[in-house]
Amino acid sequence: MSRRQIALFTADWNYELVGETLQGVSRYVGDHPDVSVRVFDCFGIDSQSIHDPCVYEIFRQAVLDQYDGVIVQTHQIVMKEILRGLEQRIREKGVPAISIGTALGELPQILTDDRTAFREIARHLILGHGVRRPWFLKGAEQYDGSGEAVLRREGFEEECGRLGLARESIRYLEGSWKAFSGEQAAKQILALPPEKRPDALVCANDDMALGAMLVLRDGGISVPGEILVTGYDGIFSSSLCTPRLATVDRNFNELGYRAMELILRMAEGEEAPPVTLSPVRPGLVGSCGCRGDEERHIARIKDRFFLQTAFLHRFYLRQDKMTADLFAANSLRDVMSAVERYSDIFGVDGLRIYLDEKYYEGMISAAQGEAADLPVEHYSGRFVLTADSQAGSSGVHQEEVVPVGETQRKDAESPMTVYYPLRYGKIMVGILMLKGASEAAEMNLHESIINLIVLTMETVRQRKITNRLNQQMSRLYVTDQLTGLYNRFGLARVGEPLFRQLAEEGRPVCFLFLDIDDMKNINDRYGHDNGDAALRGAADLMRRISEPGGFLMRYGGDEFVAFGPTGSLHTERLPAEEKRFNEQAGLPFRLNLSVGEYVRTPGADMTLEECLNLADKEMYRTKKQKKQGATE
Numbered sequence: 001m002s003r004r005q006i007a008l009f010t011a012d013w014n015y016e017l018v019g020e021t022l023q024g025v026s027r028y029v030g031d032h033p034d035v036s037v038r039v040f041d042c043f044g045i046d047s048q049s050i051h052d053p054c055v056y057e058i059f060r061q062a063v064l065d066q067y068d069g070v071i072v073q074t075h076q077i078v079m080k081e082i083l084r085g086l087e088q089r090i091r092e093k094g095v096p097a098i099s100i101g102t103a104l105g106e107l108p109q110i111l112t113d114d115r116t117a118f119r120e121i122a123r124h125l126i127l128g129h130g131v132r133r134p135w136f137l138k139g140a141e142q143y144d145g146s147g148e149a150v151l152r153r154e155g156f157e158e159e160c161g162r163l164g165l166a167r168e169s170i171r172y173l174e175g176s177w178k179a180f181s182g183e184q185a186a187k188q189i190l191a192l193p194p195e196k197r198p199d200a201l202v203c204a205n206d207d208m209a210l211g212a213m214l215v216l217r218d219g220g221i222s223v224p225g226e227i228l229v230t231g232y233d234g235i236f237s238s239s240l241c242t243p244r245l246a247t248v249d250r251n252f253n254e255l256g257y258r259a260m261e262l263i264l265r266m267a268e269g270e271e272a273p274p275v276t277l278s279p280v281r282p283g284l285v286g287s288c289g290c291r292g293d294e295e296r297h298i299a300r301i302k303d304r305f306f307l308q309t310a311f312l313h314r315f316y317l318r319q320d321k322m323t324a325d326l327f328a329a330n331s332l333r334d335v336m337s338a339v340e341r342y343s344d345i346f347g348v349d350g351l352r353i354y355l356d357e358k359y360y361e362g363m364i365s366a367a368q369g370e371a372a373d374l375p376v377e378h379y380s381g382r383f384v385l386t387a388d389s390q391a392g393s394s395g396v397h398q399e400e401v402v403p404v405g406e407t408q409r410k411d412a413e414s415p416m417t418v419y420y421p422l423r424y425g426k427i428m429v430g431i432l433m434l435k436g437a438s439e440a441a442e443m444n445l446h447e448s449i450i451n452l453i454v455l456t457m458e459t460v461r462q463r464k465i466t467n468r469l470n471q472q473m474s475r476l477y478v479t480d481q482l483t484g485l486y487n488r489f490g491l492a493r494v495g496e497p498l499f500r501q502l503a504e505e506g507r508p509v510c511f512l513f514l515d516i517d518d519m520k521n522i523n524d525r526y527g528h529d530n531g532d533a534a535l536r537g538a539a540d541l542m543r544r545i546s547e548p549g550g551f552l553m554r555y556g557g558d559e560f561v562a563f564g565p566t567g568s569l570h571t572e573r574l575p576a577e578e579k580r581f582n583e584q585a586g587l588p589f590r591l592n593l594s595v596g597e598y599v600r601t602p603g604a605d606m607t608l609e610e611c612l613n614l615a616d617k618e619m620y621r622t623k624k625q626k627k628q629g630a631t632e
Contacts, residue, residue, distance in 0.1 A: 003036040003413065006263055007062050009086060010073035011042045011055075015444050016235045017252055018076060021100070022418070022437040024256025029415045035264065038062070038408055039418040039437075043447050056082045057428040058421040064093040066408055069263035075101025075148050078140070096266035100259055102147030108272035110259050112250045112280050114148050114232075118155035121202060121230055121248065124284050126163050129228060131200040134160075135171045137185050137212070139204035149177075152204045152232065171198065175208050182211030189227070190219040199227060200288075206231035206238045206247055213241055213287065224289040234283060239301055246288035249281040311347065311439060318345040319449070326456040330463075332363045335456050336387040343389035346446060347439025350390040353422070353453075354383035354407050355430035363461050383407055383431065407431065420446075422454050429454065482532060483539035485560070486553035495551045499563070499608045506602040508566040513596040513615035514542065515623060519558040526588050534558075537581060537591045544577045545570045561612060571595055594623040 008025065012018040022039065029035055042058050056079065064070065070090055077083055087105040090097045098108045125131040136156055139149030153172070160170060173188070175181035182203060189197050203209035209231030216223055223229050223243065231238055234249025255278040266272050285292035322342035329335045336353060343351045355363070385400040407419075414435050422430035432450055440446040478490035486494060502509050516522075516538050523531040535558065542552050542562055550564025562569055574595065582590050596619025600611050 003034055004068045004264060004267060005066055006035065006037045006069045006071065006260070006267075007064065007067045008037055008039045008071040008073065009059055009062070009077065010039065011076045011078075012441070015441055016237075017233065017250075018073065019437065019442050020252035021073060021256035021259075022416075024253040024258075025260055026416055026437055027253070028257045028260035032260075032264075033415070035260070036414060037260075037416045038067070039416070041418055041420055043420070043423075043450075054423070054426045054428065055079075057423075058419055058431065059086060061407070061419065061431060063408060064089055064095050067095055068267040070095055070097035071100060071259050071263055072097065072104055072107070073100045074104050096263060098259060098263055098266070098272065100255065108262070108266075108274055108276065110255065110262055110276040110278060111148075112255065113277045114151040115155035115158075117232065117248045117250075117280050117282075118152045118202075119159035120282065121232070121284065122156045122159035122165075123163065125200050125202070125228060125230070125288065126160065126165060129200070129289055131228065132165065133169060133198045134165075134200040134202055135173060135185065135189075135198040137173045137175045137181060137201065137203045137208050140176050141174075149204055156202060175204060177205055177207060179207045179211030179214075182208035182213075183215045186212040186215035186219065189216065190221065194226075197221075197227065201227060201229045203229070203231050206233040206235045206245060209245055209247070209287075210237055210241060213245065223287050228289055229287040230284065234281065236304065239297065241287075244286035244292075244297065246284045246286050246290070249283055251279065251281050254278055308443065312443070315345060315347075315440060315445060318342050322449075323452065326452060329456055329460055332360075332386065332457065332460060335453070335460060339387045339453055340389045340391075345440065345449060346434055348434045348436045350435040351387070352385060352389070352433040353387035353430060354402060354433070355386050355422075356428065357382040357384055357401060359427075359429040360384040360386065363457070386430075407433070420450055422450065422457075424454050424458050429457070480554040483536055483554050485539050485542070486551065488553075488556075491551075491553055491561075495553065495563075496608055498551050499611075502565060503602075508602055509563055509600045509611070510566045510569045511598045511600065511611050511615040512560075512562040512569055512571065513555075513598075513612065513619040514538065514560040514562070515594045515619055516558040517592040517594055517623070517626065522589055530587060530589070533585075533587060534589075534591055537585060537587070538593060541574065541577050541581060541591075541593060545573045555612075561615075563611070566599060569597075571597060594619055594626060596620065596622055 010018050010021070018041065025037055025039075029037055040058050040062050042055055056077070059082065072083070072086055072090075074083060077086075083104055087107070090107070091105070097104075098110055100109075101111050103109060125134065136153060138153055141149040141153070157167060157170060161167065173181075173185050175185075185201060185203075185208070189201070201209070201212055203212060209229055213223055213229055216227065216229070221227060224246075229245065231245050231247040232250070234247050234251070238245035238247045258276065258278050262272055262276060283292075284290060322338060322345060325338040325341070326335060329338060339351070339353060381403065383402050385402055416436050418434045418437060420432045420434070421428045422432055432453070438446045440449065478486055478493050480487045499509070516534055519531065519534065522534050535554070538558070538560060539552075539554065542560055546552060546562055546564070547568040547570075550562060550568045552562045553560065555561045574593065578592055585591070596615045596617065598611060598615040598618055600606055
């Protein structure tokens with residue numbers, strides 16, 4: 001059976017609102033097995049990252065050609081350039097689409113009736129409680145345009161005016177949707193004498209209202225005895241304080257369900273109205289001074305608290321084990337294996353990890369010792385499937401390269417999948433796919449686990465690079481840069497231990513001391529570049545007459561040393577190798593070496609330096625004989 005495919009874009013700077021929406025979407029999918037939803041979600045939308053496009057990079061991974069409809073939860077996506085980009089892509093593809101919360105171009109909207117809800121709040125406070133000096137803490141209107149924040153303020157002030165409360169009686173404060181704004185508003189109230197304080201603080205959302213209530217309580221002001229406080233959204237935290245926050249539940253669960261109904265009708269060709277309103281659930285009791293059904297309220301809180309406590313107990317047990325395994329990881333495969341083992345920590349049926357192909361290649365290069373910085377722009381459009389919790393031992397270890405669109409086709413038969421970015425700094429290094437809405441996300445725990453996975457990958461990558469660089473530095477310390485042979489430090493670190501080992505094993509050791517003939521004339525007549533070529537050539541000749549397991553070094557200047565077990569150094573090959581080298585090298589001179597040889601017999605009480613000195617004397621004897629032969 002072919003499923004209808006719906007894409008949903010959101011950002012969980014307030015996950016409770018996202019989570020409620022996804023619960024409604026999931027409920028719809030459960031009722032309609034012919035529909036699948038792909039959710040593209042991102043983290044960390046706050047004042048520090050609000051203008052950072054990389055936060056929304058996950059949105060670019062959605063291939064709109066594959067979808068029958070698109071839902072954009074616009075009130076969660078605060079960067080207007082991103083929304084405009086989404087709108088343009090939707091328009092170019094001609095795919096049916098709706099927005100949740102705020103306007104997105106000409107797209108049909110489904111939203112809660114914020115204006116009417118705040119009219120009701122104003123009516124309740126003025127007629128029910130006689131409020132005459134309210135303060136209104138606004139939402140982030142500087143980012144909201146003419147959306148939710150403005151509608152809430154306008155609804156409140158319109159009803160105040162209709163009921164005869166002059167606009168001058170209302171004091172407006174700038175807000176950010178965050179609890180910090182509520183805290184700052186409460187501090188302004190505390191700084192005033194009692195007779196100048198407002199009789200009500202109306203907040204554009206619950207987070208700001210809860211921040212204000214906390215500071216007012218600590219400052220000794222009674223809520224609702226001295227000041228009334230109201231919020232808006234109906235988040236779970238609003239029911240936990242004492243008194244509970246007077247709020248309006250926007251019922252995002254129902255909003256998500258209705259959004260799915262609407263987009264599927266549009267996918268069938270039905271025209272949608274410009275605006276569809278989803279009902280809210282008023283709950284103005286507690287901090288506004290009204291009493292509610294406390295027994296039922298407490299029972300609901302206790303039940304939810306019990307379920308969350310049980311989940312948290314399982315979560316932290318799994319987190320401890322997962323963290324220990326991740327910290328012990330020495331390779332990318334170790335990291336992915338740990339993620340697969342503990343995938344149930346998210347509270348879903350399965351997960352996959354797709355790493356950006358270039359980042360994956362960088363991980364492999366790091367494991368092979370090639371140090372490379374992360375590129376600033378590297379989104380390759382291709383991903384490597386590196387973890388699949390449902391693959392078992394059947395082959396995800398043989399990583400599969402997947403074009404960006406295939407990541408969604410592979411998951412097309414799952415009723416609901418959620419894609420999160422794996423971000424390191426400003427770079428999206430991959431995608432985490434969860435099958436279903438994460439239970440851990442309901443308590444904002446999912447982001448910490450995802451960040452832990454990314455940091456572990458980067459730690460492994462950086463550790464591999466550091467280890468390799470340390471090895472390279474160590475080699476450079478003991479190696480002659482020009483010839484690649486050991487130097488004097490290498491003699492102490494490598495040569496002397498080998499000499500002692502051969503002595504302890506009672507094996508005869510052959511020592512060679514070599515010198516380039518007429519080296520001064522080569523430098524003077526042909527230049528130092530050719531002199532360097534002669535030194536490299538001598539090192540090459542030494543390698544040709546030596547077997548593995550011995551020690552080769554540039555002793556200094558144009559002098560070289562080699563030693564190893566008897567039979568591992570073949571001076572008899574040297575004339576032929578010199579001839580071959582001179583025929584192939586194309587140098588303006590002939591390269592010849594003078595060699596002195598000494599064999600240390602087992603049991604001989606001689607130091608390494610003494611053996612080298614004897615080989616050196618033999619070399620000078622050889623060089624002297626060559627000169628005498630040349631003059632005769």
